[in-house]
Amino acid sequence: MYTGTLSLSDVEVGKHFYWYLSEKLSLHGQVLIVSWFVLLLILSFSILGTQKIEKIPQGWQNFMELVVEFIEDIAKNQLGPTAYKPWIPFIGTLFLFIFGSNWAGALIPWKIIQLPVCELAAPTNDNNTTVALSLLVSLTYFYAGIKKKGLGYFKRYLQPTPVLLPINILEDFTKPLSLSFRLFGNILADELTVSVLTMLVPLIIPLPIMILGVFASSIQALIFSTLAAAYIAEAIE
Amino acid sequence: MDAIISAASVVSAGLAVGLASIGPGIGQGNAAGQAVEGIARQPEAENKIRGTLLLSLAFMEALTIYGLVVALSLLFANPFTG
Numbered sequence: 001m002y003t004g005t006l007s008l009s010d011v012e013v014g015k016h017f018y019w020y021l022s023e024k025l026s027l028h029g030q031v032l033i034v035s036w037f038v039l040l041l042i043l044s045f046s047i048l049g050t051q052k053i054e055k056i057p058q059g060w061q062n063f064m065e066l067v068v069e070f071i072e073d074i075a076k077n078q079l080g081p082t083a084y085k086p087w088i089p090f091i092g093t094l095f096l097f098i099f100g101s102n103w104a105g106a107l108i109p110w111k112i113i114q115l116p117v118c119e120l121a122a123p124t125n126d127n128n129t130t131v132a133l134s135l136l137v138s139l140t141y142f143y144a145g146i147k148k149k150g151l152g153y154f155k156r157y158l159q160p161t162p163v164l165l166p167i168n169i170l171e172d173f174t175k176p177l178s179l180s181f182r183l184f185g186n187i188l189a190d191e192l193t194v195s196v197l198t199m200l201v202p203l204i205i206p207l208p209i210m211i212l213g214v215f216a217s218s219i220q221a222l223i224f225s226t227l228a229a230a231y232i233a234e235a236i237e
Numbered sequence: 238m239d240a241i242i243s244a245a246s247v248v249s250a251g252l253a254v255g256l257a258s259i260g261p262g263i264g265q266g267n268a269a270g271q272a273v274e275g276i277a278r279q280p281e282a283e284n285k286i287r288g289t290l291l292l293s294l295a296f297m298e299a300l301t302i303y304g305l306v307v308a309l310s311l312l313f314a315n316p317f318t319g
Contacts, residue, residue, distance in 0.1 A: 013313040178299065185302030188309065223295045 013192070015118040028126055030115060035123040038100040071095055074222070078229035079236075087232055090140060094133065095225035098124060102187060102217035106210070122217075125187045127180065134179035137228045138172065145235035153235070179227060186220050239318070246315055250308035257304020261297040268293055 017029040049064030057065050071092040075084040105122020113120060123129045145153035157168040190213040197206040272290040276283050310316075 013309065178303075181306055182295075182299040182302060185306045185309075186298070189302060189305050192309075219291055219295055223292065226292065 013188070017115050017117045028128065030118055030120050031123045031126045031129060034104060034110070034120050035097075035101060035129065038097065038104050038123065041104070042096050042100055067096075068092070071225075074225055075229050078226060079233045083233075083236060084229075087144075087229065091225050091229050094137070094228055095221055098133070098183065098224050099218060099221035101129075102221055103214065105187065105191065106214045106217055121191060122187050124183055125191055127184050130180040130184040131176070133183070133224070134176040137179060137231060138176045140228070141231045141235040144232045148236045175231060179224065183220055183224055187217060190216060242315075242317055246311045246317070250311040253304045253308040253311070254301070257307075258301045261300045264297045265294055268297070 019027040019029040019032075021027065045060075046064065048060045050061070053061060072084070072088055074095065075088050075091050078084075079087060101123045105125065110120035142153075145156075149155075157165055159168070190209075193209055194206050194213060197209055268290060272286050275286050
């Protein structure tokens with residue numbers, strides 16, 4: 001692995017700040033630290049927004065209502081105006097967590113805090129986080145389908161013709177795979193391009209890529225939550 | 238690390254990203270061109286077209302990203318070096 005001459009810009013992929021729970025069980029500490037930070041941030045935003053609820057919203061309440069309406073729109077566009085209500089919390093949680101962690105990785109100068117092994121970055125640049133999120137999506141659309149139709153949900157595997165059964169089963173595996181790799185790859189690719197460019201030219205040149213990264217990571221959060229909503233809609237239609 | 242394995246890994250990492258970016262490049266160009274045409278014909282639908290375009294661009298980008306994931310795993314987490 002290449003190690004830069006400047007300590008300002010190392011490419012640190014595949015190094016982790018391990019926490020050992022026991023002999024065999026270890027955690028990626030740097031991911032957990034930043035995701036707890038993001039959770040704390042989202043929690044404090046929502047507490048601030050619901051502190052003094054008024055009829056005519058002002059300040060934080062106004063902002064949080066805007067956020068909630070945006071999330072409602074995502075759910076309503078995919079699930080339709082009748083069925084979207086119960087899924088707003090799930091889709092909103094996905095959107096806010098991914099958005100928060102992508103932007104926390106892009107905007108906060110984590111390099112100030114020194115870790116012994118690697119550096120703090122967006123939690124979504126670790127494959128474990130994104131696989132966990134997309135498996136949650138899989139579980140949720142199975143739950144949604146079975147709750148709506150009972151065991152009749154599994155009839156859709158034979159839907160156009162029974163010949164397509166293997167492909168329909170395969171689809172249940174490719175959905176979380178593509179969902180997780182899309183998010184993980186985009187965030188990691190963004191951080192890698194920025195760090196490689198910073199290694200070559202430390203000043204000014206990486207800035208446009210950073211701005212593009214901030215934009216792309218917000219789009220990725222939107223895509224992930226839209227796709228989650230679309231999968232749920234497919235299961236309950 | 239075996240010299241041949243590392244050389245092959247580096248070459249194939251480059252090929253993975255390079256080949257994976259051809260198709261999505263053409264597709265994104267097509268999509269963006271059609272979107273511009275749509276906006277020129279119907280400027281009042283610009284917001285809706287932009288939203289759909291961004292979403293579909295991100296889908297196409299995902300294909301390149303798969304190639305990138307393969308390349309990254311060859312470079313940083315190579316399974317063949319033991």
